[in-house]
Amino acid sequence: MFITELIQEAAVTSLSALFQQPFTAKDFQVNQTKPEFEGDYTIVLFSLLKKTSRAPEALGKELGDDMIRRHPELFSSYNIIKGFLNFSISDQYWMTLLQHNYNDVCFGKHPMNGKKVMVEYSSPNTNKPLHLGHLRNNFLGWSVAEILKANGYEVLKSCIVNDRGIHICKSMIAWQLFGNGETPQSTGMKGDHFVGKYYVRFNDEYKQQVKELVDHSIPQAEAEKQAPIMIATQEMLQDWEAGNPEVMDLWRTMNGWVYEGFDITYKTIGSDFDKTYYESNTYLLGKDIVQTGLDKGVFFRKEDGSVWIDLTPDGLDEKLVLRKDGTSVYITQDIGLAQQKYEEYKIDQSIYVIGDEQNYHMKVLKLIAKKMGVPYADDIHHLSYGMVELPTGKMKSREGTVVDADDIVQEMENEAKAKTEELGKVGDFDPAELASLYHTIGLGALKFFLLRVDPKKRMVFNPEESIDFHGFTGPFIQFNYARIKSILRKNELENVIHLPLDFLPAEKELIISLEKYPAVIRQACDELNPSAIAIYIFNIAKAFSSFYSGHSIANAESAEKKQLRLQIAVMTANVLKSGMQMLGIDMPERM
RNA sequence: GAUCCCGUAGCUCAGCUGGAUAGAGCAUCAGCCUUCUAAGCUGAGGGCCAUUGGUUCGAAUCCAAUCGGGGUCACCA
Secondary structure, eight states: OOHHHHHHHHHHHHHHHHHTSOOOGGGSEEEEOOTTSSOSEEEEOGGGHHHHTOOHHHHHHHHHHHHHHHOTTTEEEEEEETTEEEEEEOHHHHHHHHHHHTTOTTTTOOOOOSOEEEEEOOOOBTTSOOBHHHHHHHHHHHHHHHHHHHTTOEEEEEEEEBOOSHHHHHHHHHHHHHOTTOOHHHHTOOHHHHHHHHHHHHHHHHHHHHHHHHHTTOOHHHHHHHOHHHHHHHHHHHHHHHTOHHHHHHHHHHHHHHHHHHHHHHHHHTOOOSEEEEHHHHTTTTHHHHHHHHHHTSSEEOTTSOEEEEOGGGTSOEEEEEOTTSOBOHHHHHHHHHHHHHHHHOOSEEEEEEEGGGHHHHHHHHHHHHHHTOTTGGGEEEEEEOOEEBTTBOOOTTTTOOOBHHHHHHHHHHHHHHHHHHHTOOTTOOHHHHHHHHHHHHHHHHHHHHHSSOTTSOEEOOHHHHOOOSSSSHHHHHHHHHHHHHHHHHSOOOOOOOOOOOOOHHHHHHHHHHHTHHHHHHHHHHHTOHHHHHHHHHHHHHHHHHHHHHSOSTTOSSHHHHHHHHHHHHHHHHHHHHHHHHTTOOOOSOO
8 A cells, every 4th residue: 555545544534533524535635745844744734624623733733643643653743834734654664665675576566457458559551661750659559558567457569550541552653663673672771661762752753743734734733633643543542442463462562561671660669569450451340330320320321322420419520430432431440440359359448549630530439439339438548649849840751851760769879879988887798788788778768758758748859959868868767777786786685674773864765755656657557658657767766866976875884774775775776677667668787 | 610739947848636935857057086887966047837817725737718839620541
């Protein structure tokens, strides 16, 4: 149980006994005491004054006395300042906490709860390489999956690959027209970049053709439709849907190139999936459900044969769910896939990591599920995240302002290498160890940078300033971990039980912070928010760093103090490693 | 036009289920390596929490309006 819960419980018991009426934890707040006041945790009394008809001081005294009387092992003293009842928690409580948990690498994690949840993330298109926005998505998805596991869920990671549609045909057409049979192998290019090159080529060519048509005084809108390369692309899409062998063959080949490239990137960044869905397999799903919905009267058919749902009573619009030619649209497929996931895996929750530009779409999906009365409607969660922008504005592939995923990872590793060589602390590492260290630090910096911000907020990535290994960064935390590991290599930890010892304020502060870890894991799960972990872990690292510079562990005042500090160091290292693991960030033993 | 999100230090972000004097990092300035890893530590400066009004004992936090920025409202995915 968390300390705040213990305090709440104790206060509820005392209040109910003192005033002969029921109280709950919601009647008052328990906060950590501000550093400028004496005490560890504070009960705010204002909200209780009316119900108890007491003045703050009187209430504080009655409550404080009663709580101490009932729990002498927990509370050592209290003071009242204005409406704030400040308790000092007994050293014995903190000491017991430390003794029981310092060497438990699972500290903070919660037991299995028997629930199964699927996290869908990444969702790439197979016409171009991954960029920085995809990295935010991948890191979020991975991290949320880890956070759910730590909270006792069984987690399945899934990926829906957008492998069909007009955008795929664009790179196919361009390759047919201009490729001269070249391949990733023949050019030495990574497959996804190779295909992406032709996607860009398409857009260049298309722009050129439209311009020429406009120059021959054809209106812009008309020119966009008439451009020969666009017409060819649309024909190809029809051929694809008709199953034309030649087109299918090209499609398989080019997608294969992209997958080879993606595999490399996923391996590099540490993303993986338990189940991969391909839109080419799922795009027809959902049509049966639409029929069921029609029978139920949830959907309606318009004169031209298209099928719609009227969401105006819910403040939204009418939404198309089936085209007049009977083919499915984006939402149709999602309705089907949601059903399939539920049936296939018996999941209790389905989390979709998708950008916030699809908030409306996901709202509609959930609403449709609700109206259809499916059992999983309430268990669909959209983890909506904001765009990653550059200081100059949005990233646009057409304008070449996209930060490529492979490039930025490489750049971070290069920076890690340069910095490591400059510091010269690992001169004895062999080349493989060095490469691994650069990867750990560079990727750690990137992951931490993208995960430390609240997912739902847009964020700015400045290529010049963002590659920073100082301050609120992954490498800072890794550094503190390595520093603790260095101490532990040089100092023996003996499993001795300590007599009551006085804590220094800095020692107690660290233990109090460490105690919050289980609550932070819970909160990160409730909010589906890895940044809660990132911020917490940084604060732990900072507290340790500050402690480290003020107090020697190896040369502590006494042998017992040394053991106490070693235990605190071990627990700090465990929490740092465990927390960073939930962000998908490895910790080096040395750096 | 409808609807949703955002606006906190020069910059990037915390804090938002209302509580004590609004916090970090970067950048700037001043100190600190003969002692456990200085990717570090200590300190200084830097704020009308977009604006106005409301609710409350108490508002950065809740409500409303306004102003600024962005998303969405496709028989695209």
